[in-house]
Amino acid sequence: MEAQTAHPPSGPSSGAYPRWVMLERRCYCSIGVGNSSCSTADAKTQAAARTSTGHMIQVSLSLAEPLSTSSLCVQVSDGVEVQKHNCKVLAAHGDSVLIVVPVLDENHQYYYYKADHFVYNAGDAAADPPRPPSLSLLPPLYQYHTEEEEEEEDEEEEEENPAPRDLAAFAIGLLRRGEDELVVAGLRTGCSVEDAPELKLAELCLFRSGEWSVRRLPIDGDASEGWDELPSVWHTAVLPVGDRQLCWVHFSRDVLVICDDVFEESPRLRYLRLPMDPRLGSLSNRNVCTTAGDRVLKFVNIFPRCCCGGAGASCCKRSLHAYTIHTWMLRMDDMEWIKDGMVDATELWALDAYKGLPRVPLECPVVSMYEPNVIYFQLRESYHVKNCIDDTIWLLKVDMRSKTIQSFNGDGLSCMLHKLIPSDVSQFFYTYPSNASDGALTEQRQMGIERPPIVVVDEQTVREDDANNPMLQSSSFMEPSDQASEIFEALLQISRYGLDGDELKAYSILVQDNGRLFRSLLRLPKNMRKDWLLMEIIKASQAY
Numbered sequence: 001m002e003a004q005t006a007h008p009p010s011g012p013s014s015g016a017y018p019r020w021v022m023l024e025r026r027c028y029c030s031i032g033v034g035n036s037s038c039s040t041a042d043a044k045t046q047a048a049a050r051t052s053t054g055h056m057i058q059v060s061l062s063l064a065e066p067l068s069t070s071s072l073c074v075q076v077s078d079g080v081e082v083q084k085h086n087c088k089v090l091a092a093h094g095d096s097v098l099i100v101v102p103v104l105d106e107n108h109q110y111y112y113y114k115a116d117h118f119v120y121n122a123g124d125a126a127a128d129p130p131r132p133p134s135l136s137l138l139p140p141l142y143q144y145h146t147e148e149e150e151e152e153e154d155e156e157e158e159e160e161n162p163a164p165r166d167l168a169a170f171a172i173g174l175l176r177r178g179e180d181e182l183v184v185a186g187l188r189t190g191c192s193v194e195d196a197p198e199l200k201l202a203e204l205c206l207f208r209s210g211e212w213s214v215r216r217l218p219i220d221g222d223a224s225e226g227w228d229e230l231p232s233v234w235h236t237a238v239l240p241v242g243d244r245q246l247c248w249v250h251f252s253r254d255v256l257v258i259c260d261d262v263f264e265e266s267p268r269l270r271y272l273r274l275p276m277d278p279r280l281g282s283l284s285n286r287n288v289c290t291t292a293g294d295r296v297l298k299f300v301n302i303f304p305r306c307c308c309g310g311a312g313a314s315c316c317k318r319s320l321h322a323y324t325i326h327t328w329m330l331r332m333d334d335m336e337w338i339k340d341g342m343v344d345a346t347e348l349w350a351l352d353a354y355k356g357l358p359r360v361p362l363e364c365p366v367v368s369m370y371e372p373n374v375i376y377f378q379l380r381e382s383y384h385v386k387n388c389i390d391d392t393i394w395l396l397k398v399d400m401r402s403k404t405i406q407s408f409n410g411d412g413l414s415c416m417l418h419k420l421i422p423s424d425v426s427q428f429f430y431t432y433p434s435n436a437s438d439g440a441l442t443e444q445r446q447m448g449i450e451r452p453p454i455v456v457v458d459e460q461t462v463r464e465d466d467a468n469n470p471m472l473q474s475s476s477f478m479e480p481s482d483q484a485s486e487i488f489e490a491l492l493q494i495s496r497y498g499l500d501g502d503e504l505k506a507y508s509i510l511v512q513d514n515g516r517l518f519r520s521l522l523r524l525p526k527n528m529r530k531d532w533l534l535m536e537i538i539k540a541s542q543a544y
Contacts, residue, residue: 021070038073092423094176122428173238289367
């Protein structure tokens with residue numbers, strides 16, 4: 001793998017890099033080295049290499065806190081023709097980012113763009129001596145490099161001009177381990193063996209130790225009964241889990257495949273379904289992310305609901321744009337999904353921090369890489385309100401545990417959130433030693449970060465809007481006699497839930513915070529209240 005490093009001009013030491021970022025999939029590409037189309041690119045992140053056609057290419061990063069997006073900037077030398085719209089970030093893990101840059105092959109007999117794949121490495125600014133960023137061109141994957149055909153090459157003469165395989169047929173992921181180990185892996189399912197067509201296999205291409213290989217492997221789990229559900233091509237991001245697993249997710253089929261022991265000689269593929277039936281709503285309603293330092297897989301699903309709590313969007317006044325957010329974490333030892341969070345739209349709409357924001361469904365969830373309970377959502381009014389001329393996109397940071405909105409940014413986004421790739425490549429530009437306390441690093445990471453402006457709204461208008469909104473008309477807007485009747489009915493309903501020893505715990509939870517949770521319960525449809533209360537009991541138990 002050909003690698004080159006760039007030595008950008010030295011500058012003042014700074015800790016003003018975010019702990020993690022949300023990378024846009026598209027790259028900002030420009031022709032002419034030094035003529036960057038990305039004005040916010042950081043010169044300290046620049047690295048250079050040469051394309052497969054021998055031309056110079058430079059890559060740098062524009063990094064921002066997750067309430068904004070980050071991007072990768074590509075510059076190629078004059079005279080090179082590049083498909084700019086197909087320059088993309090494919091995957092990221094640790095200090096590395098995998099990108100593809102289609103470059104016109106002038107020596108090809110047809111008008112042919114060769115897809116060059118590069119691995120960008122951030123280096124380590126805190127090392128002694130510091131390691132600068134580098135950019136490496138991956139060699140092509142040739143047709144004959146399969147596990148079976150490699151054995152035949154020992155007996156047959158090698159092809160003079162082997163044709164490279166198209167990596168676009170694979171969903172490509174990247175996994176790093178330590179400072180030196182790297183694997184690039186691609187998955188394709190639906191393969192079969194010529195002499196045993198009933199035997200279904202997956203094709204796994206692996207770039208390890210500087211060379212490509214292709215393995216055909218069975219998939220453990222329920223895949224033998226669900227091969228028809230597995231797509232032949234996985235058009236999805238590939239998630240690194242820890243330092244030995246990669247995960248492919250397909251939301252249209254509601255399935256995922258996990259590859260264990262990617263660095264070992266005998267990797268293993270496992271098949272798993274997503275929890276429940278997440279097909280309600282659009283694909284942008286759900287996401288699977290890694291969190292807790294990429295050690296945990298978390299599934300987020302936004303269910304549209306009606307006023308009675310049933311699944312599916314409704315046009316009735318009491319449930320217009322209503323939704324419920326559910327989260328699950330995957331227990332890796334037995335591959336079981338554990339539900340760990342539930343927040344209803346009415347709980348968020350009732351918050352002071354939500355004042356002035358449109359009451360429409362959240363979309364495109366992205367889980368924080370280091371805070372499993374923190375999720376970023378996109379809010380876009382024009383998608384849900386007819387004749388709405390305001391195309392403002394808000395990004396909300398929601399704590400699912402405390403059910404609060406920590407912050408939001410209404411400056412607008414340049415792309416949809418579900419087209420972003422979480423990455424902690426930014427933290428490798430810190431000049432502070434890695435053994436500093438997490439608190440100290442967090443404080444240093446926040447230096448120089450511009451916070452979104454505070455939005456001031458007319459409180460009287462907000463109170464009138466809340467009073468006129470049927471979704472928020474709980475007991476706080478009722479007559480005293482009706483309010484007492486609803487409270488009594490809710491308490492009676494709780495006694496019928498069969499909570500056994502947890503019934504008193506439920507009552508103690510509901511009266512906390514001056515009854516805020518009790519008011520949240522009363523806003524919910526009755527058939528949702530038991531599940532909601534059970535999640536609150538579990539959450540309270542985990543706090544002790």
